[in-house]
Amino acid sequence: MDSLMRRTGMVLGGILVLLLPLAFLPAFHEPFVASKLLAILVLGAPAYVALGLSFRREGDPLATWRRVFALFIPLLAIVSTLKESGVPYHLAPFFIIAVVPLMFMEVGAAYGREAKRRRQLVGLAAVSAVPVLIVGLMRRYVEGFLTSLPDRADVAIASTFGNSNELAEFAAPVGVLALFLAIKRGRTARLGWTLCLPPFALVLISDSRAGALAVVAGIVVFAVLTWSGLRKVRGPRVVAAIALVAILVAALAVSIVPQAAPIRSRATTVLQAGHPTNVVRLGLWEATLEMWWDAPLLGIGAGRFERELPPHRDLEEWRLSLFQSSVESPHQEPLWIAAEGGLIGLLFLGAALVLLIGPLARALRSEDPELRTFGCAAAGAFAAFGVTALVRSPLHHPCGVLIPACLIGALAATAPPGPRTRFTAAVCHALVALTLIGSVLMLRQDQLVGEARFAYGRANTARVEGATYRYQRELAASNEALKKLGSWGPWSPHHAYRASLIAHDLAALRYRLTRPDMERSLEQRGIPAATSWLPSYARAEQLLDRTLEEMKWHHLARIKRADVLQDRAKNLRAENPQGSEEADGLIDEAIQNLVEYIEGVPQAPRIRVVLARLEMNRNQVGAALYWLDAESALHDEMPELLRLARGKAALRIGCDAATFGRWIDYTTAPASPVEREDLRLAREAYTKKDLAVARRHALLHLSDDPRSSEALTIVHRVALDTKNPSIELRIQGDHAVARLKLLLAFEADFNQDAPMAATNVRLSRRKDPKLLDTIFLAARLAGRDRDDDAVIAALRDLLTAGVEKADLLRRCVEEGATFQPYLDRIRSL
Known part of the structure; x- marks a missing residue:
């Protein structure tokens, strides 16, 4: 034997x-x-x-x-x-x-x-x-x-x-x-x-x-x-x-x-x-x-x-x-x-x-x-x-x-x-047994995550082919695999994170399929309501919480959790366009989730980019720029990932109280005599009609010099020349035009060409109504024309947008005689 x-x-x-x-x-x-x-x-x-x-x-x-x-x-x-x-x-x-x-x-x-x-x-x-x-x-x-x-x-x-x-x-x-x-x-x-x-x-x-x-x-x-x-x-x-x-x-x-x-x-x-x-x-x-x-x-x-x-x-x-x-x-x-x-x-x-x-x-x-x-x-x-x-x-x-x-x-x-030795042999056998048990758990979880992943892939194939019933069956199979995963816990953080990616996509589908028109369409086909065979966002959050419980420095899980919270907030705002405190709370939770990571890992650039994006989505441009700042990133040479995000944020400067007045300051600061490499590369790429490269280098240049007229022009032209541009690209093009027109308005005002300045102000406000510096310039032009109602209306808009009264008074005083007659009225606003 x-x-x-x-x-x-x-x-x-x-x-x-x-x-x-x-x-x-x-x-x-x-x-x-x-x-x-x-x-x-x-x-x-x-x-x-x-x-x-x-x-x-x-x-x-x-x-x-x-x-x-x-x-x-x-x-x-x-x-x-x-x-x-x-x-x-x-x-x-x-x-x-x-x-x-x-x-x-x-x-x-x-x-x-x-x-x-x-x-x-x-x-x-x-x-x-x-x-x-x-x-x-x-x-x-x-x-x-x-x-x-x-x-x-x-x-x-x-x-x-x-x-x-x-x-x-x-x-x-x-x-x-x-x-x-x-x-x-x-x-x-x-x-x-x-x-x-x-x-x-x-x-x-x-x-x-x-x-x-x-x-x-x-x-x-x-x-x-x-x-x-x-x-x-x-x-x-x-x-x-x-x-x-x-x-x-x-x-x-x-x-x-x-x-x-x-x-x-x-x-x-x-x-x-x-x-x-x-x-x-x-x-x-x-x-x-x-x-x-x-x-x-x-x-x-x-x-x-x-x-x-x-x-x-x-x-x-x-x-x-x-x-x-x-x-x-x-x-x-x-x-x-x-x-x-x-x-x-x-x-x-x-x-x-x-x-x-x-x-x-x-x-x-x-x-x-x-x-x-x-x-x-x-x-x-x-x-x-x-x-x-x-x-x-x-x-x-x-x-x-x-x-x-x-x-x-x-x-x-x-x-x-x-x-x-019996004791030694017994301990070693116990270690092997524990290893085998852990291996079985890992393999089973790996299998279930794989089943969920490939069922979801087959569902996408069925959707492209127009096979509605097969599409529903595969999505349900993917969700069923995720349910089984819960019975094989505790999940490893890696399996939990991979499962959360699938759960997030399925939850987003569930939200779309639970709209009244989609529910009627499913009912006509004899398909049960999506709530019975697709997971909710809570399931994705549960998996991400499990990941972060084991690996609190898992930056991808932190980012995914912020994405889930942002999706939930967006859905709440879609249901209630007038605003939702719950949606604001979800965004605050997403930001706090990422700030906790930054406090422990300050050198994480991707987390900073996501933080900046969340801040800009709620029009907090100053906070976004803080997270993208080179000094706060603890590195002298800012990584391109941060510079690119900072270039996008540059197209939003002046839209919140924290960055109000920067364009006014730009007009008084001397221009840089050195042409940067990114601007040259952007110009060459646009000449060759390589629009994606031209846009990237233009944004990189804007991260260093937000007032660059040529870089703003390239961003605008790329948006115009791109076939079927994305919403983000169209918005960037509009913001670039708004800032170009604002710079032209400041130049015309400096040259005492009031009609041209007023025209450019109107064009700038049309492209970006939130650009506060444009509103202030409009108030300046109205003050010179002694249009009291227009001045007060513009200044009231600035205060409503969150500009501090003390900051506004300071800038009005710096303007000299233009706003002198309105200072008392500003204090009473």
Whole structure:
């Protein structure tokens, strides 16, 4: 029976090693994507159980490793749990990342007991790269490849090959380890060399600098150990020499061959501190160190890195990573362990290194040449893994940790086994059980979110095709999947956020379908009322609240919550055009929701843009400009995202009390003698009729110089020349014209051309009735004509719009004799 269980476990473990890199079932980009997690559940868990049962009467080669896992993982989990109240769902990914390597180590230990089995394990790892290479090359270079697959499968495959650096994390150690297969002579050696090529090819097509450095480091370590420890064994030394020569030839070709210029320039970026990738990594490392210094002893808590990072992120790193990005790890595993685990995590890392060195040194000193060669290859693979661990995140991906964990188990199996301890084994089994439960929960939630997403996609297809009944069924199916998600809580913040995106769209549909005309149309078709098969906005808010409960710095969830509240406010105003206190309260809540984020993460530009948009929607232009101000953004060079929003806000200057009078001040301030680059680019783009680019650069220029007549003219002309312009573009065009006419009115007034000034004032007010500076200029012109009623009416309009009486009096006094007769009447208004 034990023999059968052992063979079963080894077969399942071998299949796992062979297929895990290619697993591309329905997947989303979690720390362990669902497809890989499913493969681990279906193959890895049964293999772990079968191997554990088959060797229960023998010594345990992983006994010391089990003690380390049994001590540190629960300790890290307990410390993390004590840092907060509620259900610590963030521990599920932590358990998966921490415990899955133990399952791989069990497979490696089973194969490491015999020399033949060790070669089989290395062969399976090398062969696993072949299908990944084939599918990856076909998808990258063959047009139309896999387009016949259903959308869900195609999306999943794109996820598998989307991050090329993850391929390098897996392939670099495999390629170095596969050199072990080439030490034999004859056909076996040729087969071994053949199996070495796919992993190295994967590193090459991944375009990963870390992968290339890892391969070089691994081969150098393998060669040094082989030549120093196997002087009387010719085969390994020949393999090492060939590998070194291949590296030298490749380096020489890259440095000389003209066609290799792209590779050469890519390689030189390793030493360029200003290269975007290097800036991102250095920024993340600095932020991680800041987090570690905040809690050096206990760390921030296991599984909490992504949640706690945003307040520490550098603005330049965030800009290069894209503002909608979130970071799961700092691209350096020792720093990640230190930040999350503090001193406990570093002790865990140190214990793991000590436990690794012992079996590896024993293998390198073995009397068996083949075991020594295996030790040399394993050391090279560990060196490659170490390089990637210093600049990438191999522990966060199952394929990245697969080979090192299997090698640890295989090396441990070459040493005398230790005694089995029931308590330690029980703790490890409990950890594996918790990991499996967490995996099932994550997979089920992933499945339900996927069902909701793809049902909604099918509904959109049915709508385009005019299939009304199928459209309704698919929408109802999407809502049903979201309902089922609630029974599988507590939801992870990632699943809750993705579900909230769908719930928000469905809630917006529900609002449109509950209008009287749409309800009658549905009733005529025999379709139930939308309230019975579509969710409300409350459901989307519930999911977003769950996201923010776990990750309060999830900026996309904050923005989405503001969007939901804004939609609700817009719907209330549509029902009551005269105004609604409840709608105003919802907008205030949306703004407060974002302000809370800014208070903790002041460098978040996208949040500032949304805040500015909300403020402008309620005509608080001064508040909008405050959030977009460079000084308040804590950065000298304002990101383009903020500058673009500030340019849009410039078209609203003068529409509220806070910005009243700025156009008057602009007319007295000297113009800038320097023509900015954005204005030149806007002019060139408009000449080429590239309207979108012209508008963007004109807005960027307006962010620096709101009174630029040429930039305002370009915005206006773009709105005129665009076919079927959006409402936003038409409004921007009108506002640009209003400000152009206001500038012309000021110029005409300065030249004492009162009729022309009055004409431009009327045109300006027609295009933007809320432009307060135009009203003040109209009052000035009326005052010169001694039209008392017009003056008082204009000044009363300014006070009604919220202009402070003291500010208005000050400006009237500055005007001199024009408003002198009206000062007492202004005070009495």
